[in-house]
Amino acid sequence: MGGEGWLFLFAVLMAAVLLFTMVFFIIMFSDLECDYINPIDLCNKLNQFVLPEMIAHAFLTLCFLLSGQWLAFLLNAPLVGYNVNKIMSKNHMYDATEIFRTLSGHKKESFIKLGFYLVSFFYYLYRMILALISESD
Amino acid sequence: MSAQPVMLPQGWEARWDGQSQAYYYVDQSSGQSQWELPTAPSYGSPDAQTPVTAPPASAAPTAASPAAAPRAGRRHYPTAQIQQQLYGGYDQAQQPGLQAPMQAGFPDQQGGQQQQQQPGGGGPVQYFTPAGMDGSLQQPGIQPPAGYAGQQGGVGPGPGAQFSQGQQPVDAMSNQFQQMNMGYKGPAQAGGAAAGGYEQKQLHPIHTVNLIGMQPDVGALDSPPPPYLIPPNAAVTQSPHVQPDPSYQRSTLATMPMTQSLLNKSKLPLALVMAPYRSFRESDGDMPVPVVEDSVIARCRRCRAYINPFVTFIEGGNRWKCCMCGLSNEVPQLFDWDQAAGKPADRWARKELNHSVVEFIAPTEYMVRPPQPPIYAFIIDVSQTAVQSGMVATAARTILENLDNLPNADKRTKIAIIAVSTSLHFFSLPPGSAEASMLVVPDLTDVFLPKPVDLLVNLNESRPAIESLLNRLSDMFQDSHIVGNALGSALQAAHQLIGKYGGKIIALTASLPTVGEGALKARDDPKLLGTSKESSLLNAASSFYKTFAIECSKQQVAVDMFLFSASYTDVATLSCLPRYTAGQTYLYPGFNASRSEDAIKFATEFGRVLSQPIGLEAVIRVRATRGIRMSAFHGNFFIRSTDLLALPVVPLDQNYVIELQLEDDLKSSTVVIQTAILHTTCYGERRIRVITQSMSTTDSIAELYASADQIAITSYLANKAVEKSMTSSLDDARSLVTNRLSEMLTVYKNQVTSSAGASAQLAVPDNLKLLPLLACGLVKHVGLREGASIPPDLRAYAQDLLTTLPTQSLVPYIHPRFYSLHNMPPEAGTIGEHGVILPPPMNLTSERLERHGLFLIEDGQNMFLWVGHEAVPRLVQDVFDLPAYADLTGGKFTLPQLDNPFSQRVNAIVAKTRELRRGVYRPHLYVVKSDAEPALRSWALSLLIEDRMDHMSSYAQYLTTVKNKVNGSS
Numbered sequence A: 001m002g003g004e005g006w007l008f009l010f011a012v013l014m015a016a017v018l019l020f021t022m023v024f025f026i027i028m029f030s031d032l033e034c035d036y037i038n039p040i041d042l043c044n045k046l047n048q049f050v051l052p053e054m055i056a057h058a059f060l061t062l063c064f065l066l067s068g069q070w071l072a073f074l075l076n077a078p079l080v081g082y083n084v085n086k087i088m089s090k091n092h093m094y095d096a097t098e099i100f101r102t103l104s105g106h107k108k109e110s111f112i113k114l115g116f117y118l119v120s121f122f123y124y125l126y127r128m129i130l131a132l133i134s135e136s137d
Numbered sequence B: 001m002s003a004q005p006v007m008l009p010q011g012w013e014a015r016w017d018g019q020s021q022a023y024y025y026v027d028q029s030s031g032q033s034q035w036e037l038p039t040a041p042s043y044g045s046p047d048a049q050t051p052v053t054a055p056p057a058s059a060a061p062t063a064a065s066p067a068a069a070p071r072a073g074r075r076h077y078p079t080a081q082i083q084q085q086l087y088g089g090y091d092q093a094q095q096p097g098l099q100a101p102m103q104a105g106f107p108d109q110q111g112g113q114q115q116q117q118q119p120g121g122g123g124p125v126q127y128f129t130p131a132g133m134d135g136s137l138q139q140p141g142i143q144p145p146a147g148y149a150g151q152q153g154g155v156g157p158g159p160g161a162q163f164s165q166g167q168q169p170v171d172a173m174s175n176q177f178q179q180m181n182m183g184y185k186g187p188a189q190a191g192g193a194a195a196g197g198y199e200q201k202q203l204h205p206i207h208t209v210n211l212i213g214m215q216p217d218v219g220a221l222d223s224p225p226p227p228y229l230i231p232p233n234a235a236v237t238q239s240p241h242v243q244p245d246p247s248y249q250r251s252t253l254a255t256m257p258m259t260q261s262l263l264n265k266s267k268l269p270l271a272l273v274m275a276p277y278r279s280f281r282e283s284d285g286d287m288p289v290p291v292v293e294d295s296v297i298a299r300c301r302r303c304r305a306y307i308n309p310f311v312t313f314i315e316g317g318n319r320w321k322c323c324m325c326g327l328s329n330e331v332p333q334l335f336d337w338d339q340a341a342g343k344p345a346d347r348w349a350r351k352e353l354n355h356s357v358v359e360f361i362a363p364t365e366y367m368v369r370p371p372q373p374p375i376y377a378f379i380i381d382v383s384q385t386a387v388q389s390g391m392v393a394t395a396a397r398t399i400l401e402n403l404d405n406l407p408n409a410d411k412r413t414k415i416a417i418i419a420v421s422t423s424l425h426f427f428s429l430p431p432g433s434a435e436a437s438m439l440v441v442p443d444l445t446d447v448f449l450p451k452p453v454d455l456l457v458n459l460n461e462s463r464p465a466i467e468s469l470l471n472r473l474s475d476m477f478q479d480s481h482i483v484g485n486a487l488g489s490a491l492q493a494a495h496q497l498i499g500k501y502g503g504k505i506i507a508l509t510a511s512l513p514t515v516g517e518g519a520l521k522a523r524d525d526p527k528l529l530g531t532s533k534e535s536s537l538l539n540a541a542s543s544f545y546k547t548f549a550i551e552c553s554k555q556q557v558a559v560d561m562f563l564f565s566a567s568y569t570d571v572a573t574l575s576c577l578p579r580y581t582a583g584q585t586y587l588y589p590g591f592n593a594s595r596s597e598d599a600i601k602f603a604t605e606f607g608r609v610l611s612q613p614i615g616l617e618a619v620i621r622v623r624a625t626r627g628i629r630m631s632a633f634h635g636n637f638f639i640r641s642t643d644l645l646a647l648p649v650v651p652l653d654q655n656y657v658i659e660l661q662l663e664d665d666l667k668s669s670t671v672v673i674q675t676a677i678l679h680t681t682c683y684g685e686r687r688i689r690v691i692t693q694s695m696s697t698t699d700s701i702a703e704l705y706a707s708a709d710q711i712a713i714t715s716y717l718a719n720k721a722v723e724k725s726m727t728s729s730l731d732d733a734r735s736l737v738t739n740r741l742s743e744m745l746t747v748y749k750n751q752v753t754s755s756a757g758a759s760a761q762l763a764v765p766d767n768l769k770l771l772p773l774l775a776c777g778l779v780k781h782v783g784l785r786e787g788a789s790i791p792p793d794l795r796a797y798a799q800d801l802l803t804t805l806p807t808q809s810l811v812p813y814i815h816p817r818f819y820s821l822h823n824m825p826p827e828a829g830t831i832g833e834h835g836v837i838l839p840p841p842m843n844l845t846s847e848r849l850e851r852h853g854l855f856l857i858e859d860g861q862n863m864f865l866w867v868g869h870e871a872v873p874r875l876v877q878d879v880f881d882l883p884a885y886a887d888l889t890g891g892k893f894t895l896p897q898l899d900n901p902f903s904q905r906v907n908a909i910v911a912k913t914r915e916l917r918r919g920v921y922r923p924h925l926y927v928v929k930s931d932a933e934p935a936l937r938s939w940a941l942s943l944l945i946e947d948r949m950d951h952m953s954s955y956a957q958y959l960t961t962v963k964n965k966v967n968g969s970s
């Protein structure tokens, strides 16, 4: 298996991890709505995953950039920009005092990211298979 | 809907005639009876029946024909005549003016409508009524502005006309409100047609009023909200107290829409405005909260609602059906048993079935731990600025003086004192010792307590040491030249000290926290002011204060902030702590204790905060009939779950706004909303205060509009606008207010008055006729106003007040009161039936200011005594004890008590204004000279919100903007 195959295999795994992170976020938000968890615990829990998620995604995008996968890079660049902007304006962490007011926004964001990672997952899978096929030829 | 008149002229009595289902009126002196409402004046001599609509010519000549008096003429009163007006001309001149409106004022009241002004009297209100309403309500078209110029003459009927409205005491109003409510129920019951009155779709009558070209009727600001009309059999008892007083809880709509789509279509907000832990003021005619002593607490098994007047008893009274979820519950065994007397009791006399607001004494199941004692930890800034401003000395003296007023009924109260500069100073106050010893901790990063005991001490046991410390505190740091404040570290230390009990941290700081945890920077870049970036200054600069607030809330600790700095203190960041721990922020800009006014104001307010009977470890939960959901919460608390508000310490008179949504369509004819606040009293009793309110449902937009409460809507808009200014920008916040208003009026115009196309009128329902004025006041308020000159601290503080003041104080804070003192009616300032009589409030426009006059403008936080530059020496002498206007200096002022009737009356009015409302605030009194101190002058003028100010529109222009929006979108 060549470089491209390995890269997309890695990307597929990353996308799967990110996908599960988002599912976890969404489950936690609905737990909050049903009073299964209090806002303080929720924010403490989720905030541990916020930066790792962003770093993982940024790393993946960097890999695409370095290996010259322009299409995959362009696909991911907007989300990296969005995340960087959030960190710069210091509102990337969940705030327990505001969480109920901003909950619907957070849920929406998580769903959009979920969809994005899902699409990415299949795209990477497709590219991986494509790379494997072209290698075996 | 005949209601008993609230006030009858002297010597008259109302009697109920059972046959004709109406009241008739008996003159007790003559025995004469009549069906019509007697309309004799109750002022002056009771026999003076002849209506006098214009002052006799013998009155001050300039005012004899007020309507014709040109403005220019008014400004040039010869002083001799003013003297006569002031000191000689009262009796002949004022009485007629007062009588006329009283005669006409009564009939309006009895219908339960807003009173209106008389033609030729105060601001004419034009009613246009598409549905052909009662003819008496209609008035001829727009009156020329000269019509109200006459009011400014002072002796015309103007002030009198307003007097009949402005002078309505609040309790008489609420009385009236209750009477109206009963009036609705009464006849229907007496007539045996139980549901007869309820069949009609339109519960609240609708009256359309046009606003364009009209002067707002400011006296109506004190009117009660539309009553909560419910079917006569909705409550199990006939008690008049089954609905809460509006000071506890009011809804933006007195009837509940049946569906969310109807609510969306109507564009009206649906929210509860409440101050459940409201103070008890006997002077306002407050009823003490009835207490259910026997700890029999009947609650629904499913939804946990408390039993209330709106449940139904079934199966012979053995079970009760929950009014919220419909579940049938068992009636507790001891429900009909008088435990104290040991005999059966009358169920229908139980307080929870007769009162909307009751308190239950909670048994131990409602406690997580034994009731905590009241605990106070004081953090006092002792840096150089703090000591020099005199804050430390004043604070120490105030605490000392209030040691006996701290809630301490069972002698369990504990206190701790921490002094902070760049290091932390703890005080060991061992019981029995007469001296305190100081322990200094310089380490600010990893705060630790220097001693395990004696830092937090019982007030009674360590009283000598506490007193000795407070006496010496200021002197101890007198020579300190330390600049810097480690407030964050001190807060952490205080939290360590009291965290295991919970309680209150009171932080007094006179400088920006610059060292240790939570250090802040002076970020008030003037270049940001007036730009869209200004809202960043209204948000917290450091996450420390939010994170710490959450820690505090978890441990049942509340924080009050007293901020004194002469320069920037970052109120926006520091006020986060009170906001999320249910505390309160107090700001004293430029505090200097050597100015006695500053010292008195702070000492009074601080003393009141200390002596408040606080509630500890409180939670608030609102329950409602199935289908209604609480969707958003505004106020000082931490939202612990979707419907549970945590308040470590609940202060008196704090306002909360809770938005409601309809998840499901409402099927029943009434709904019930219940607010429960579980708290520990400061004498160690766990109590639940329950406020239950019932509302009819409707599917008509007209009914929603007719039952809308303009004051509650204003409170809602203030909270929404403040929220918007933080999340978005001040510009958006102002547009939010104006757009919401325009949307409402658009729907009203199109759906209710069904007039299509552009109109030169601005139609509003009578019960919302002051909403545009209040909205105009809101967008021009310091908290939201456009402009680059408002210091961020003042803005943030104003926003705090907008979101925490109860409606009684919020209304004057948005729409100040304005009185003319030099020509006030003779009884103003004297003691009447309800205490000192205030002069009639005037419209907030500088047109009312006269060059020779004396005026009072107050918004509950500040009072401005405006002195016209042509004020006669006699006036200046009588009020200020100074020879002439030129000797007067503007600024904070203490009014001298002089030995002349005018001074006594002015003093009485100022004193009355200071204690007029709930809350701890003691407004400063500023003397404003009309031709000096431009900053002070423009501050006072900025309260006159009907005027144009800088580039902010006047009320008339604002109405035009709203009208254009309404026309544009129809």
Ligand SMILES: [Zn+2]
Binding pocket: B300, B301, B302, B303, B304, B305, B322, B323, B324, B325, B326, B327
């Ligand atoms: Zn229930």
